Amino acid sequence: MAEIKVVVRGEICPVPLIETRKALRTAAPGDIIEVVGTHPASKKEIPMAVEALELELLSVEGSDTDWTIRIRR
Amino acid sequence: MAERATIVVQSGDMDKLYSSLIIANGALAMGMEVCMFFTFWGLERLKTGGLEKGPLSKMHMLGLGKWMVKKRMKKANVASLERLMSDFRELGGRIIACDMTMEIMGIKREDLREDWIDEYAGVGTYIQQARNSELTLFV
Numbered sequence: 395m396a397e398i399k400v401v402v403r404g405e406i407c408p409v410p411l412i413e414t415r416k417a418l419r420t421a422a423p424g425d426i427i428e429v430v431g432t433h434p435a436s437k438k439e440i441p442m443a444v445e446a447l448e449l450e451l452l453s454v455e456g457s458d459t460d461w462t463i464r465i466r467r
Numbered sequence: 468m469a470e471r472a473t474i475v476v477q478s479g480d481m482d483k484l485y486s487s488l489i490i491a492n493g494a495l496a497m498g499m500e501v502c503m504f505f506t507f508w509g510l511e512r513l514k515t516g517g518l519e520k521g522p523l524s525k526m527h528m529l530g531l532g533k534w535m536v537k538k539r540m541k542k543a544n545v546a547s548l549e550r551l552m553s554d555f556r557e558l559g560g561r562i563i564a565c566d567m568t569m570e571i572m573g574i575k576r577e578d579l580r581e582d583w584i585d586e587y588a589g590v591g592t593y594i595q596q597a598r599n600s601e602l603t604l605f606v
Contacts (some may be wrong), residue, residue, distance in 0.1 A: 405546075406543060408492050408496065411492070411493060412496050416557065446498045447497070447498045
């Protein structure tokens with residue numbers, strides 16, 4: 395089980411969402427993907443994508459402008 | 468089966484192509500299948516080297532407006548159209564080029580970025596795609 399880190403600090407819409415999706419596509423089932431970013435809307439939208447993709451949202455931490463989201467594929 | 472989005476890209480304007488590609492990538496990122504149907508002025512953007520060549524739909528001002536908007540976009544770190552297109556393809560987005568437009572405008576396949584295009588087709592293909600889509604847009 396691997397842990398994949400995606401850093402999208404300074405990136406704005408739609409890049410954090412795209413990079414998260416790319417990482418999720420290459421991950422194996424059970425892998426953990428950690429996304430670190432600073433774009434406020436993406437903090438809300440990445441969890442929406444996780445729900446739409448029927449994956450597991452492990453945690454959302456930090457402020458709107460400096461956050462970490464953990465997802466299990 | 469995944470939900471589908473179908474976007475007709477009729478406009479060749481830079482800002483509208485941004486809207487289309489951002490929506491398309493967002494839909495892919497959220498688990499939808501996406502098909503973009505390029506027609507008329509939109510097809511011009513699929514020509515080799517043509518992606519970034521579109522004018523602004525408003526306040527283009529002979530290129531001055533576009534230059535200003537691009538400068539501001541760069542400052543805000545907005546992704547380039549090249550990058551959005553490459554992400555769209557990488558995430559499995561499909562592109563159909565309208566073959567009637569190609570005939571009217573005298574565009575040949577070798578004039579286009581063939582590596583981006585999955586199919587050259589007409590309205591029937593679009594309708595079959597659109598009637599099975601949860602989201603359809605005409606930009």
